[in-house]
Amino acid sequence: MDMSQYFDIFLEESHENLQNLNEGILLLEKNPQDKETINSIFRVAHTLKGMAGSMGFSDIAELTHRMENILDKFRNDELEVTTDVITLLFKCLDTLEIMIDNIQNDKNEHVDLQEIISLIECIESEKTKEGPGIKKDIFELELNEYDKNIIKQAQDKNYNVLKADITLYSDCILKSARAFLVYKALEDIGEIIKTIPTIEELEQEKFNNSFSIIFITQKSSDDVKKIIEGISEIESVNIQEISKRKNDEAAAEVAVAVRENDKVQESRREEEKSFKKVHQSVRVDLERLDKFMNLVGELVIHRTRLEQISSSHKLVDLHETLEQVGRITSDLQDLVMKIRMLPIERVFNRFPRMVRDLSQELNKDIELVIKGEDTELDRTVIDEIGEPLVHLIRNSADHGIEPSDERLKKGKPSKGTIRLIAYQEGNKAVIRVEDDGRGLDVEKIKSKAQSLGIDTEGMSDSDIKNLIFMNGFSTRDKVTDISGRGVGMDVVKTKISSLGGTIDVISEIGKGTSFVIRLPLTLSIIQALLVKVGGETFAISLGFIDRVININTNEIKKTNNREVIIYRGNVIPLVRVARRLNLVEDDNDEKFVVIVNVGERTVGLLVDSLFGQQEVVIKSMGKILQNLKEYVGATILGDGFVTLILDVAALV
């Protein structure tokens, strides 16, 4: 059988399952007694094992099988949930991830499982408690592993597992249809696991007058008996409870629990239902989505061209149609943008595990608080934002949060907190990484800056703090495994600006540090202001623009060797875009200043004239020109000319 067609879905689901395992095991560490958590972890591991097995990845199946064994021991109270075991389970997950990544990247590397398996065996043999041994060998029926597993799970959930032996009238005609009536009646009240003989044989009437059905239900065996007896031409019904037969004690317990837990189960089933609803989705190849986006982009370009033609020829009837087209294309744009959006949860959900590992590694007590994980961002941003966030969180854990004793001395709670908060602000998404650690030391940064030859004279405290984003800047004397090589923050900043975003740091010494990342919600189509500088037309994303004012060049003042303007009593630094781009400014003294907000900073961009606002589609400039940092891309305007889009963050 050709399995390659299932490859993509296998990989995707495996990653999902690994993530779920990670989350589950974290949860388990917090509530070691929660059987429901163990069960759900078990289920996921089992799914993964099954998938890997059917894809022929026996290594993965083997390792997940070993994990299942451990989980099974948890479940039967044969093994205690300790940090050691949890760490081992995490190790297994990491190994699985490597293996799956290898498959994904077509690497033929063999991951040696010997070490980890011997570790597992060690734990299994060392810590095996005297288990009560319930639920073993319950089934004398011919059930396979899979069936047994389902039965076990059902029993753990306090469902009844029943076996109904049914005998029809000896002269019954259309026995299959009769059996089918029974089958359907049972299906209505529960879930059928197995029939003896098999369904096919029942359908083909290959049975005498009796057959058996094993099924899971919440009804009592008496109720079930009544239901089956309500069907005509049935000679006799005999119902056995599978768990009861072998272990009365456990079954009695179950029976009591069933009654008590009715409500709990109700709500649980609700949960399951809502869970299913969330997953009603279609998986689409990202490439197709990109293509779709691109086509919509082209459509927008040509719409603007048409609009231009219609207005220059003053064609009223064309104009009306174009308005319709305009509405539809913007709806389409909205839609494709939304389709590409994913909750940032995708990125955030790996951090609890990371912080756990960090706090162990650094021997600090750190709690991670996540908020707003349902904030949605463009798929591309989601894919790219992970690494910078990892850096920031590592920094916070390593440099920010102090060791417990130091914290206690300062009168802070011994447990440090890192907050990861996401929310939407206008057409921007904001991600904050906050810690309540020691904060940035302005003096230290200043002296470091001076040693690097940077003049900090006249810089505000907040400007000085933002120096940490410069290349080669680390105030930490000691380089640790985790952070502090001084390559981190500038990489973070570069990455974020390449996504069209900004990052700022707000910090108070002794109280903590917050990194504020602002990202555009979407990358491909933006509203832009078209400006003229030195005879060229440029586009500036409206997302950055606060306002536009017109000034006369003689209003430009100088302070500290920099040009500024004074607007409503505020001193705003000025950037002459023409000079910055090596263009010749025109002689006109009446100019415009586009006031932009880049993160916490406000800067004025001096331009010659304005053309107005337009929707533009950002096209990448290709590999050869990608080193031009001043531009985020290019776009095609209504008149068919290509215009560059200025990267405001890089200009100021």
Add this chain to the structure above:
Amino acid sequence: MAKILIVDDAAFMRMMLKDILTKNGFEICGEAPNGIKAVEIYKSEKPDIVTMDITMPEMDGIQAVKEIKRIDPNAKIIMCSAMGQQAMVMEAIKSGARDFIVKPFQPDRVIESIKKVLG
């Protein structure tokens, strides 16, 4: 006493069923020779039980079951089948028929089925 609607294209079959049922004290509230008529009478008479033949002109029994179930999800319908119509009986059960009786009718089986379906 329960009201019953008999649906069968053969008047002979309807008569036979009617005899069996009335002798056992059931009231026949209507007879239909095809599915369309059956749905019509079902709407006006609201019978407690319908006996439904499978092969009929105009609208067959399975279609009629689906229609009636759509109007009244709680409708109680018993299929009347000949031997060898297993697949169609199953189809009818899937569509919501509660039971089936097999021709040639045995009175005790018919009555058993009706009583059980009435509950």
